[in-house]
Amino acid sequence: MLAEVQKVLTMYTKREINRVFFVACGGSSSLMYASKYVMDRESKTIDSYLYSSNEFIHRNPRKLNEKSLVILCSHYGKTPETVEAARFARDKGAITVSLSFDINSPLAHASEYVIVYQDGQGKDYLNEAPAIMLELVFGLITAKEDNGKLKELVSSLKNLRPIIEREKGKSFEKAKEFAQSYKDEKVIYTLGSGANYGIAYWFAICLLMEMQWIHSHALHAGEYFHGPFEILDKDVPIIQLLGLDETRPLEERSLEFTQKYGDRIVVLDAKEFDLTGVEESVMGYIAPLVLQAVLRQYAEELAEARNHPLSTRRYMWKVPY
Amino acid sequence: MLAEVQKVLTMYTKREINRVFFVACGGSSSLMYASKYVMDRESKTIDSYLYSSNEFIHRNPRKLNEKSLVILCSHYGKTPETVEAARFARDKGAITVSLSFDINSPLAHASEYVIVYQDGQGKDYLNEAPAIMLELVFGLITAKEDNGKLKELVSSLKNLRPIIEREKGKSFEKAKEFAQSYKDEKVIYTLGSGANYGIAYWFAICLLMEMQWIHSHALHAGEYFHGPFEILDKDVPIIQLLGLDETRPLEERSLEFTQKYGDRIVVLDAKEFDLTGVEESVMGYIAPLVLQAVLRQYAEELAEARNHPLSTRRYMWKVPY
Numbered sequence: 001m002l003a004e005v006q007k008v009l010t011m012y013t014k015r016e017i018n019r020v021f022f023v024a025c026g027g028s029s030s031l032m033y034a035s036k037y038v039m040d041r042e043s044k045t046i047d048s049y050l051y052s053s054n055e056f057i058h059r060n061p062r063k064l065n066e067k068s069l070v071i072l073c074s075h076y077g078k079t080p081e082t083v084e085a086a087r088f089a090r091d092k093g094a095i096t097v098s099l100s101f102d103i104n105s106p107l108a109h110a111s112e113y114v115i116v117y118q119d120g121q122g123k124d125y126l127n128e129a130p131a132i133m134l135e136l137v138f139g140l141i142t143a144k145e146d147n148g149k150l151k152e153l154v155s156s157l158k159n160l161r162p163i164i165e166r167e168k169g170k171s172f173e174k175a176k177e178f179a180q181s182y183k184d185e186k187v188i189y190t191l192g193s194g195a196n197y198g199i200a201y202w203f204a205i206c207l208l209m210e211m212q213w214i215h216s217h218a219l220h221a222g223e224y225f226h227g228p229f230e231i232l233d234k235d236v237p238i239i240q241l242l243g244l245d246e247t248r249p250l251e252e253r254s255l256e257f258t259q260k261y262g263d264r265i266v267v268l269d270a271k272e273f274d275l276t277g278v279e280e281s282v283m284g285y286i287a288p289l290v291l292q293a294v295l296r297q298y299a300e301e302l303a304e305a306r307n308h309p310l311s312t313r314r315y316m317w318k319v320p321y
Numbered sequence: 322m323l324a325e326v327q328k329v330l331t332m333y334t335k336r337e338i339n340r341v342f343f344v345a346c347g348g349s350s351s352l353m354y355a356s357k358y359v360m361d362r363e364s365k366t367i368d369s370y371l372y373s374s375n376e377f378i379h380r381n382p383r384k385l386n387e388k389s390l391v392i393l394c395s396h397y398g399k400t401p402e403t404v405e406a407a408r409f410a411r412d413k414g415a416i417t418v419s420l421s422f423d424i425n426s427p428l429a430h431a432s433e434y435v436i437v438y439q440d441g442q443g444k445d446y447l448n449e450a451p452a453i454m455l456e457l458v459f460g461l462i463t464a465k466e467d468n469g470k471l472k473e474l475v476s477s478l479k480n481l482r483p484i485i486e487r488e489k490g491k492s493f494e495k496a497k498e499f500a501q502s503y504k505d506e507k508v509i510y511t512l513g514s515g516a517n518y519g520i521a522y523w524f525a526i527c528l529l530m531e532m533q534w535i536h537s538h539a540l541h542a543g544e545y546f547h548g549p550f551e552i553l554d555k556d557v558p559i560i561q562l563l564g565l566d567e568t569r570p571l572e573e574r575s576l577e578f579t580q581k582y583g584d585r586i587v588v589l590d591a592k593e594f595d596l597t598g599v600e601e602s603v604m605g606y607i608a609p610l611v612l613q614a615v616l617r618q619y620a621e622e623l624a625e626a627r628n629h630p631l632s633t634r635r636y637m638w639k640v641p642y
Contacts, residue, residue: 019368026547040370040382047340047368047384049361054543055514058568061361063368081543187508187536193376204538205548213552215508217525217538222375222402225642226347227526230634231534247379257642313551321546321578 001154002127004115005135008097011113012143015095019063020140021070022050023085027206028073028099029053031130033198034288035071035137037245042149043141053081057088066093071136073098073129075119077105086110097136099129125160130289134282152279156286159277164293167273171294178266179301185264187215188237191254193222194247195285199292203239207299211310221247221254229254234263239298241291242269245284268295322475323448325436326456329418332434333464336416340384341461342391343371344406348527349394349420350374352451354519355609356392356458358566363470364462374402378409387414392457394419394450396440398426407431418457420450446481451610455603473600477607480598485614488594492615499587500622506585508536509558512575514543515568520609520616524560528620532631542568542575550575555584560619562612563590566605589616 020039022032032050039048049061053072064070070089074082077100086096087110098111101119108114118127125131134153141147182188188208192200200218208216219228221240232238238258242251258265270287278286303310315321322330341360343353353371360369370382374393385391391410395403398421407417408431419432422440429435439448446452455474462468503509509529513521521539529537540549542561553559559579563572579586591608599607624631636642 026544029544029547037380040380040384042383044383052541052543052547054571055541055568058571059358059361059515060567062363062365063361079547194380205544210548210551213554215536215538215552217536220373220376222373223347223350223526225637226350226373226400227531229636229642230531231536232636233534246381247376250375250379253642257636261636315550315553315578315582316546321550321574 001135002115002132004113005132005139008113008115008136009139009143011095012140016067017069017095017140017144018046019068020046020048020137021056021061021064021068021089022048023053023056023070023089024073024082025053025079027202028075028079028082030198030202030206031133032071032073033201034130034195034285035133037195038134038137038285041246042147044145046140046144053079053085056085057081064089064092064094068092068094069140070094070096072096072107072111073100074105074107075101077102077107079107083107083110099132124158125164126154126157130292131157131160134285149281153282156278156282160286160289163273163275163277164290167290167294168297171297175297175301178298179305182237183302183305185214185237188239189216190218190239190241191221191224191251192218192241192243193220193250194243194245196241196243196245196251196288196291199288199295200241202292203295203299207296207310210316211299211312212302212306212308221250224254225257229257232258232262236262237264237266238262239266239268242267242271243284243291244270244287322456323436323453325434326453326460329434329436329457330460330464332416333461337388338390338416338461338465339367340389341367341369341458342377342382342385342389342410343369344374344377344391344410345394345403346374346400348523349396349400349403351519351523351527352454353392353394354522355451355516355606356454358516359455359458359606362567363468365466367461367465374400374406377406378402385410385413385415389413389415390461391415391417392420393417393428393432394421395426395428396422398423398428400428404428404431420453445479446485447475447478451613452478452481455606470602474603477599477603481607481610484594484596484598485611488611488615489618492618496618496622499619500626503558504623504626506535506558509560510537511539511560511562512542512545512572513539513562513564514541514571515564515566516606517562517564517566517572517609517612520613521562523613524616524620528617528631531637532620532633533623533627533629542571545575546578550578553579553583557583558585558587559583560587560589563588563592564605564612565591565608
């Protein structure tokens with residue numbers, strides 16, 4: 001575990017914390033959904049909220065105060081709304097913990113605690129942002145309650161790098177087939193629930209909309225049956241995620257329906273992963289991390305097949321907004 | 322105020338409540354977003370959560386207990402997941418308050434408190450579901466804290482029916498123009514934030530996807546700039562809602578951007594409404610109710626122009642799911 005994470009875990013034992021606010025934008029926000037799921041399922045006493053940074057500032061939650069822990073994330077640490085959210089939270093007396101790839105970023109300077117994560121350099125997966133997010137919430141519950149899963153979480157995350165590499169290898173051909181089959185689609189939906197929903201959201205808004213200019217929408221697998229499923233036709237493309245958490249029955253149900261009435265469905269099922277080395281007690285929370293890595297490969301192949309690199313932008317970082 | 326609502330308000334003064342769970346599916350869930358916004362902004366002590374019914378059951382929030390208030394809603398009171406959620410919550414000892422149009426429905430039978438709302442019969446708007454949702458949360462904050470806005474809320478809601486009718490009349494021609502201009506679109510996005518986001522969500526998943534089979538996605542006006550806005554092109558249709566709550570700057574920002582780079586934007590701005598009779602202190606919370614009524618007219622005209630009645634379904638209530 002990174003020394004900066006350890007420092008936060010030590011801080012937990014000294015300061016009173018009764019609420020956690022997960023605050024970020026876009027892709028950085030999406031990796032916090034699994035942590036919110038952990039807090040909801042595991043914590044007996046600590047409440048949690050998840051907001052896009054600017055919504056957080058303007059909504060101005062009345063319960064935000066010196067007993068609040070605000071966890072923020074921005075890869076380059078320059079997202080203006082998130083930097084402003086850190087300042088806003090500190091003004092309210094809240095404890096701010098920020099994740100960034102850059103120790104010298106504005107977000108790092110604006111925050112009380114800073115964690116510089118690693119990103120795909122082949123090192124220990126324990127030190128990547130999605131892993132650290134889980135360490136921060138299990139660390140909190142361990143410090144404040146009688147939850148004993150932190151140890152199992154850490155040992156599982158330590159084993160994750162080779163698991164992810166192996167699963168990416170296993171799915172490579174499928175990703176290539178997906179790319180060939182779906183490269184001319186104008187709209188592709190994603191579907192998930194529980195700890196997975198953040199991954200469905202990330203793929204829809206960052207990979208498909210932002211990086212591929214393909215219309216998308218992350219449908220919640222339960223809400224699907226209360227409106228969205230009426231859009232389904234033989235030719236509507238849907239990517240269905242199946243995780244290992246307690247909401248899996250929702251994802252199985254939406255899959256069954258889509259398979260019955262649709263012809264264009266792509267399934268990524270965490271049950272097909274070999275997760276040897278991941279403890280049963282935290283498997284549902286860790287499955288989204290593997291799904292994300294595998295799914296990213298689908299986007300990489302799609303970008304290749306469409307001749308539209310993932311780095312293509314028309315507005316982001318290019319025009320004022 | 323309905324006697325059943327009064328009864329719940331009296332119950333608030335007798336039972337300990339430290340958390341509210343808003344639990345419903347689809348359209349019924351969407352009308353709870355403004356109430357969650359109220360709880361976040363106004364309540365100093367009571368935490369709140371919003372879940373789709375089946376997610377609520379399977380996520381099984383650990384903090385759900387006898388001090389929890391669970392507010393549920395289903396129009397016909399037959400939504401199986403919501404009925405099951407009421408039973409699940411009661412098993413945990415929580416206080417259940419359900420809104421339904423049918424006093425003899427399974428949801429009514431499964432719940433401790435039942436409120437039968439009116440629906441567009443031209444009577445006092447105070448007794449419609451979106452209004453009752455606001456009465457329930459302001460009533461709670463009034464009972465538990467020193468918030469004094471319930472009285473202003475009720476007097477404002479009492480004045481709402483003629484306001485809504487007038488604004489519908491004023492926007493009728495615009496709705497007809499919208500319908501003619503957008504009837505052949507394959508995808509239409511909606512955009513909103515804060516108390517309005519639920520209306521953007523409702524229009525996307527219920528009106529466009531469910532009732533018109535048009536691809537859609539309710540974009541959060543803040544998240545827009547962190548992925549989704551890259552989809553924008555001259556010919557991408559966007560419906561932008563502008564409310565009167567504290568997150569309005571987010572909506573103004575997304576509008577400005579879309580107007581600069583897009584050519585197909587429809588704006589519904591609550592600032593253009595004559596809200597005489599609505600108190601300033603609750604205006605931001607009530608504006609979504611007017612926006613919803615006006616926006617529904619857009620859907621009605623769209624259905625007419627497309628010769629696709631809003632009642633058309635291929636799966637809902639027709640096939641097993």
